[in-house]
Amino acid sequence: MDRINKADFTAGLLFILFGLCFGASALGLEMGTTLRMGPGYFPMVLAVVLTGLGLAISATAFRTGGEAVGTYAWRGMVFILGAPVFFGLTVRGLGFVPSLFLTTLIAALAGLKLKPLYAVGLAVAVTLFCTLVFSVALGLPFRRFGPWLPIMGG
Amino acid sequence: MDLLSNLGLGFATAASPENLLFCLIGVILGTLIGVLPGIGATATIAMLLPITFQLEPVSSLIMLAGIYYGAQYGGSTTAILINMPGESSSAVTAIDGYQMARKGKAGTALAVAALGSFFAGTVATLLVAIFAPPLTVIALKFGAAEYFSLMLLGLVSAxxxxxxxxxxxxxxxxxxxxxxxxxxxxxTGTQRFTFGITAYADxxxxxxxxxxxxxxxxxxxNLEGEQDRTVLGTKLGALWPSRADLKAMIAPMLRGTALGSALGILPGGGAVLAAFASYTVEKRLSKTPEAFGKGAIAGVAGPESANNAGAQTSFIPLLTLGIPANPVMALMVGAMIIQGIVPGPNVATDQPALFWGIIASMWIGNLMLIVLNLPLIGLWVKLLKVPYHxxxxIIMAFCSIGVYSVNSNVYDLYAVAAFGLLGYVLxxxxxxxxxxxxxxxxxxxxxxxxxxxMILGRGDPSVFLTRPISAGLLVLTLLVLVVVLLPSVNKKRAEVFSESD
Structure with missing residues (x-):
């Protein structure tokens, strides 16, 4: 057991960091007066409060004692967080259908248990279902195949 | 009578074939996600928000509401069968429900939970219908100062x-x-904290x-430690509770409903608190408190009624004041705004069909749940076995589509990854x-x-204290804060929540 509660300490630091960032950024905005508050007034007050709370949380970490944070899901973070980013980067270029297929495949990589063939099968099924529901049935304005794929004709 | 004609209007709206269909879709989807691991009502409603653009406002809100209470229902099913509450509000149900299931009375536990929820849902719907209109009248008198104080109270209670x-x-x-x-x-039209990205200007x-x-x-x-869930023997036992079981559940059900209805109005997740409070009350009132934790019917009936009643009455602050009582209600605000409805006291007078239609649909939805779920319980049990990997x-695919389709804005997809990371770290x-x-x-x-x-009060902050409603709300806020920070209360609070983990 550590003497310091790492979870509390880190959380406190994180809140201080956010407070300072928002605070510094709010300095560039007009404060105004209490009567006519400018765009910077309310955020500035909040940023100061958040920094204060962050300090208080870090301070309590020295009193409460250690607490294990546990492992982080690194593999999960890479692939799960990567999936929507990939979708964002390619949905216009590749088009909805190929982009969604690859996105699902990337997300499937986050786990270790799904065999590659099943993952491809799952991605095909998901793509088919979503294309039918969102693009065909609900008529959302997605381009099914994008300009990066000239052969498909768009 | 006003109430009757209003309810009539509501049922006429909610019972149109189209709205019935969306209500059905909502409750089925809700049960599904309540049963499936790793995705809760909040995330599902968030993902489906963009899809509801295409629907009529009434239909979309009816469907979203259906997901909400459907998830509560499905959450109790997993709580009873595998000791894993699908939603935090059914955490208490797991204590005695799972024990009943281990004794071969899973069917009875599920039926008690369903009947308790239905009863509570019916009463709470009626309460919403009775109390929402007079509250909107009060709410119409609210000015900026009152709204500010009320929101402060809401946040502090949360x-x-x-x-x-x-x-x-x-x-x-x-x-x-x-x-x-x-x-x-x-x-002023000034850009704030957008890092110069115009896509974040809104x-x-x-x-x-x-x-x-x-x-x-x-x-x-969930990916930290991948593990499959084990479903307790698929034998459900008799579904319909015996006469003795029914007798044992009536009083807890009534008390749970009363508690839940009152606590649900509080901002910040009243349904969870209501379930815990009901369990504590039942244990204290019971002649056989030692039976609790070992499969007491009262320990299922009370909390289940309470959380369902709480879920229902948490619509009151939303419908009357436009103030969300919990994250799901916050999403409903989002759904209303998307549809061009400003949530608040004006909804009841400007859009009576919408207002009463939602209320009536709650009761219809609860009826659907009980009719659907008891016979279909075998299907849900099968779904429990779908492995997480x-x-x-699938969830990620839906997330990506859902987020993107709001504004066809790819920056929203980057934001979702950033918020996912932030949320995980936090x-x-x-x-x-x-x-x-x-x-x-x-x-x-x-x-x-x-x-x-501040403009109306000419820059004098005392405006919040000189207006009586505002001052009263602020006093209440302060009271909540003081009570919560009291060491004795704080300790008790820690105990209550540690049971749910």
């Missing part, structure tokens, strides 16, 4: 009812408020925040996400009302 450290919950609210003000300032996407913090963060947490790629640091989301929704409203109140 903290009181959150898990874990109060300081952290406070910090989460403030961070949420700050994230909420990102975008264009409404008075503010950060609410859907992206909700999906990221509630959906993706939860998936990441098949689920999360989760690891034991910070609850619910206050963050409430802060985010209320941030712009809070600022607007603060600034308006």
């Amino acid at each position: 903290i009181a009812l959150a898990h874990g450290s109060i300081l952290k919950a406070l910090a989460m609210v403030v961070l949420g408020l700050l994230l909420g003000v990102v975008g264009t300032d409404i008075y 503010g950060l996407s609410f859907v992206a925040l909700a999906v990221g913090v509630f959906g993706i963060a939860e998936i990441l947490r 098949v689920l999360f790629p 989760l690891k640091l034991r910070c609850e996400p619910a206050p963050l989301l409430l802060g985010f929704v209320l941030g712009p409203l809070l600022e607007e009302n603060l600034r308006r109140a």
Whole structure:
């Protein structure tokens, strides 16, 4: 057991960091007066409060004692967080259908248990279902195949 | 009578074939996600928000509401069968429900939970119908100062009812408020905290925040230790409770309904608190308190009624004041705004069909749940066996489509990844996400009302204290804060929440 509660300490630091960032950024905005508050007034007050709370949380970490944070899901973070980013980067270029297929495949990589063939099968099924529901049935304005794929004709 | 004609209008609206269909879709979807691991009602509603653009406002809200109480229902099923509450409000049900299931009375436990929920849902719907209209009359008298004080009360209560450290919950609210003000300032048109990205000028996407913090963060947490869930023997036993069982459940059901209805109105997740409170009350009143934790019927009937009643009455602050009582209600605010409806006291008078249609649909939805779920319970049990590694790629695909289709804005997809990461890190640091989301929704409203109140009060902050309703709300806020920070209460609170983990 550590003497310091790492979870509390880190959380406190994180809140201080956010407070300072928002605070510094709010300095560039007009404060105004209490009567006519400018765009910077309310955020500035909040940023100061958040920094204060962050300090208080870090301070309590020295009193409460250690607490294990546990492992982080690194593999999960890479692939799960990567999936929507990939979708964002390619949905216009590749088009909805190929982009969604690859996105699902990337997300499937986050786990270790799904065999590659099943993952491809799952991605095909998901793509088919979503294309039918969102693009065909609900008529959302997605381009099914994008300009990066000239052969498909768009 | 006014109430009857209003309810008549409501049922006429809710019972149109189209709305019945969407209500059905909603409750089925809700049960499904309640049963399936790793995705809760908040994330699902967030993902489906964009799809509801295409629907009529009434239909979309009816469907979203259906998901909400359907999930509560499905959550109890998993709580009883595999000792894993699908939703936090059914955590208490797991204590005695699972024990009943181990004794071969899973069917009875499921039926008791269903009947209790239905009864509570019926009563609470009636309460919403009776109390919402007079409250809207009061709400119409609210000015900027009152709204500001009321939202402050809401945020502070949300903290009181959150898990874990109060300081952290406070910090989460403030961070949420700050994230909420990102975008264009409404008075001056100044860009705030947008890093020059014009795509964020309209503010950060609410859907992206909700999906990221509630959906993706939860998936990441589940990926830490991949493990399959074991479903307790598929033998359900007799479904219909015996006469003795029925007799044992009536009193707890009535008390649970009363408790739940009262606590549900409180901002910040009244349904969870109601379930815990009901369990404590039943245990204290019982002639055989030692039976609790070993499969007491009262321990299932009471909390199940309470959480369902609470879920229902949490619509009251939303429908009358436009103030969300919990994250799901915050999403409903989002859904209303998307549809061009300004949530608040005017909804009841301007859109009576919508207002009463939603209320009536709650009762219809509860009826559907009981008719559907008891016979279909075998199907849900099968679904429990769907392994998690098949689920999360599907969830991610839906998340991506859902977030993107709001505005066809790819920056929202980057935001969802960022919020997913933020939510996960905060989760690891034991910070609850619910206050963050409430802060985010209320941030712009809070600022607007603060600034308006200051202008109306000629820059004198005492305006909040000289107006009686506002002053009363502020006193109440202070009271909640003091009570929560009292060491004895704080300790008790820690005990209550530790049982749910």
